[in-house]
Amino acid sequence: MKILAILLLLSILYSLGSALYFMIKDKGDSTRMVKSLTIRVTLSLVLFMLMMLWVYIEYIHGN
Known part of the structure; x- marks a missing residue:
């Protein structure tokens, strides 16, 4: 997932x-x-939506 965000x-x-x-x-x-x-x-919108999805499914954790 990190590689996808970097790409x-x-x-x-x-x-x-x-x-x-x-x-x-x-x-x-x-x-x-x-x-x-x-x-x-x-691409920016796709990245933003993807990050929001990752927070929602708790793949990444916000503070």
């Missing part, structure tokens, strides 16, 4: 970096930056 975090960071790259390279000519940011938001 999701790395995917989020990669998507954020690619959005920055597309913003600089395309200069507003395409929608690749928007798609990349949409992927980042979706």
Whole structure:
């Protein structure tokens, strides 16, 4: 489970970096930056829901 969370975090960071790259390279000519940011938001929501599920089933413990 920890590996899944780390992979999701790395995917989020990669998507954020690619959005920055597309913003600089395309200069507003395409929608690749928007798609990349949409992927980042979706992955962030998936990670948040997964963490909430893990707390609910007591896989991880909150204080």
